[in-house]
Every structure is written in C-alpha cells, then in structure tokens.
Amino acid sequence: MTENYVVDDNDLIKNCESILKSSLSSSSNTNKSVKDLSIRKQNARNRWKLLARAIQSESKHEQMMIKAHSIAPSINVIAQNFDGFDLVKIEQLRKDDRNNLIMKIDVACKRYECNVHLEKLWTVKDLIGFNNTGNITFWTSEAALCHYAMENLSMFDNSWVLELGGGMFCLCGLMIAKYGNSFAVHLTDGNQSSLQNVKKSVILNEFDCFMKASVLRWEDSVKQCPLERQKYNFILCADCLFFDDSRAALVDSICYFLSENGIALVIAPKRGKSMSLFIKKCISKGLHCQVHTYYNKEIWEKHQKFLKSNLYNEDMHYPILLKLSHLKTVK
Numbered sequence: 001m002t003e004n005y006v007v008d009d010n011d012l013i014k015n016c017e018s019i020l021k022s023s024l025s026s027s028s029n030t031n032k033s034v035k036d037l038s039i040r041k042q043n044a045r046n047r048w049k050l051l052a053r054a055i056q057s058e059s060k061h062e063q064m065m066i067k068a069h070s071i072a073p074s075i076n077v078i079a080q081n082f083d084g085f086d087l088v089k090i091e092q093l094r095k096d097d098r099n100n101l102i103m104k105i106d107v108a109c110k111r112y113e114c115n116v117h118l119e120k121l122w123t124v125k126d127l128i129g130f131n132n133t134g135n136i137t138f139w140t141s142e143a144a145l146c147h148y149a150m151e152n153l154s155m156f157d158n159s160w161v162l163e164l165g166g167g168m169f170c171l172c173g174l175m176i177a178k179y180g181n182s183f184a185v186h187l188t189d190g191n192q193s194s195l196q197n198v199k200k201s202v203i204l205n206e207f208d209c210f211m212k213a214s215v216l217r218w219e220d221s222v223k224q225c226p227l228e229r230q231k232y233n234f235i236l237c238a239d240c241l242f243f244d245d246s247r248a249a250l251v252d253s254i255c256y257f258l259s260e261n262g263i264a265l266v267i268a269p270k271r272g273k274s275m276s277l278f279i280k281k282c283i284s285k286g287l288h289c290q291v292h293t294y295y296n297k298e299i300w301e302k303h304q305k306f307l308k309s310n311l312y313n314e315d316m317h318y319p320i321l322l323k324l325s326h327l328k329t330v331k
C-alpha cells in the first residue's frame with residue numbers, strides 16, 4: 001500500500017532537533033576533528049583517483065560519467081548516486097556525434113524528450129574549481145523531478161520557473177520549458193562549465209517561452225538578480241541539499257526568488273542529516289514545508305523493489321520531494 005504523507009511543521013522541527021541532539025552528543029570535538037581530517041584525506045585521495053581515471057580514459061563519455069561520489073565534498077555524507085531507477089533513456093542525436101544527445105522520459109504512456117549537449121573533458125582546473133558535482137553525472141533526483149513535472153504539466157501554465165543548481169543539463173527546467181506552457185524559464189547553476197553546457201543545450205531545442213541560462217551562485221542571488229525578487233511561481237532544485245557551506249544561501253535564495261503563492265519543488269535523498277538540516281533552515285526562515293515520499297507511481301514501485309537489494313540504501317538513494325512555500329496552503 002502506498003501513501004502520500006505530509007509532515008506537520010512541528011513534527012519536522014522535533015525530528016530535526018532530535019537528529020541534531022544525537023549527532024552532537026555522539027562525538028566529542030577531538031573525535032570530530034580526527035574524523036573530519038580522515039574524511040578530507042579520503043576526499044583528496046578520491047579526487048586524485050578521479051583525475052587519474054580521467055587522464056587514462058579515452059572516451060569523453062566515460063570521463064563524464066565517472067561517479068559523483070568520488071568527489072563528494074568534505075561532509076559526513078557521501079554523495080552517492082544510484083543508476084538503477086533508469087528513469088531517463090539517452091541516445092546520440094546523430095550518428096558520429098557523441099556531444100549531442102537526446103534525453104527521453106516516458107510518463108503515463110507519453111514520451112518527452114529534449115536534446116542536450118555534453119562536452120566535458122576533465123582538467124586539473126575543473127577538479128579543483130567550484131563545486132563539480134553537477135558536471136560529473138546526471139543525478140537520479142533530477143530525473144525523478146522530471147517525471148513529477150511531466151505528470152503534472154498543467155501546473156506550470158503561464159508560470160515563471162527558476163531552476164537552481166541544475167547541473168550540466170538542467171533537464172527538468174528544459175523539459176518544462178519545452179512541454180509546460182510556461183511564460184519564462186530561467187536555468188541556473190553556480191558552475192561555469194555546467195552552464196556552458198546548458199547554454200549549448202538550449203539552442204538544440206525549440207521553445208515557446210522566454211528562456212534564460214545563467215551562472216548563479218546562491219550566495220550572490222540578491223546582488224545578481226535585483227529584478228527577480230519574488231518573481232518565480234516555481235523553483236526547481238534537485239540534489240543540492242548536502243552542501244553544508246551553502247545550505248543557508250540556498251534557503252535564502254528560495255525565499256528571495258519564490259513568489260508569494262509560489263512553490264519550490266526541492267528533491268533529494270535524505271542523506272543523513274542533510275535534508276533535516278535544510279528543512280529546519282527553511283522553517284526558521286518562515287517557509288512552510290510538505291514532505292512527499294510518494295509522488296510518482298513508477299518511482300515508488302521501483303523503490304519498493306530495490307529495498308530488497310543490498311546495493312540500495314534508501315537514505316542515500318531514494319529522492320524525497322519537498323514542497324516549500326511562503327503560504328501555509330499550497331496546491
């Protein structure tokens with residue numbers, strides 16, 4: 001039996017607080033710094049392994065698809081992707097052209113597809129530069145958000161849509177722009193290489209709405225977008241909750257960009273404390289939050305099946321959908 005449940009704000013606060021308390025009491029400062037050091041060392045080793053593989057690899061695609069957990073930031077949670085959901089089919093747009101692809105999703109017996117550009121060669125600069133998690137793989141959460149959006153397309157009619165941290169494809173924003181009858185769609189990520197890729201993807205498709213693609217770091221939202229305050233009816237954000245250093249800036253950006261009666265669709269696996277900390281921050285900023293574990297039949301049924309597998313870790317792999325709003329009641 002599947003269920004769609006909404007967690008009350010008070011429950012969430014209690015939940016967040018108990019998680020925080022238990023994490024604080026379980027480690028002394030000394031243990032913590034030793035643990036942090038070993039995590040940092042492990043991450044540094046992972047970066048070098050990734051670099052070595054990139055240099056050895058002959059295929060650009062293989063270089064691109066090297067798993068994201070190799071360069072997860074220095075946090076207790078390893079950002080691990082799980083490909084088993086198989087929610088997006090990828091094909092080359094043309095034979096002999098490995099840089100332009102078609103990404104296809106099937107939702108309720110209907111096919112939705114977008115052309116995307118993919119050109120990524122790893123350089124040392126890439127690996128030590130700004131957050132690269134959106135450049136190295138296409139995350140399951142983004143695919144899950146695409147499914148949810150395509151199944152509920154009419155809600156985007158005439159709307160302003162903003163994608164934050166959309167990575168190298170911003171696929172959900174692209175799909176909504178193509179199929180969703182929106183008025184305007186703004187695709188963003190803080191990483192310059194991701195955005196170059198997104199810009200090239202935009203010109204591979206035809207859209208009826210206004211389109212914009214920008215490098216946008218959450219820390220710079222107000223300064224960079226003075227005319228977009230409370231402009232957006234929908235904000236999309238997939239798998240961006242595990243960055244401890246920029247979680248507060250992400251919440252501030254959502255508060256800043258979201259219109260009075262708008263909804264931010266934020267999706268990510270729980271990943272230890274990261275989702276609770278995000279929700280806690282949202283509530284402290286006056287946002288209301290609904291938590292949806294069941295939002296798509298196909299994804300839920302796959303999740304139920306995967307629970308029997310040792311390779312699957314619900315906490316790390318199952319994308320949970322959050323709906324955030326300024327108002328208490330949202331659609």
Ligand SMILES: C[S@@+](CC[C@H](N)C(=O)[O-])C[C@H]1O[C@@H](n2cnc3c(N)ncnc32)[C@H](O)[C@@H]1O
Nearest residue numbers: 133134139142165166167190191217218238246
């Ligand atoms: C795990 S990736 C997810 C990418 C994409 N949404 C997906 O699911 O495939 C996280 C994304 O957040 C972006 N990001 C991280 N910190 C950021 C910040 N402070 N400002 C803007 N974007 C940021 C990264 O560049 C990256 O593309």
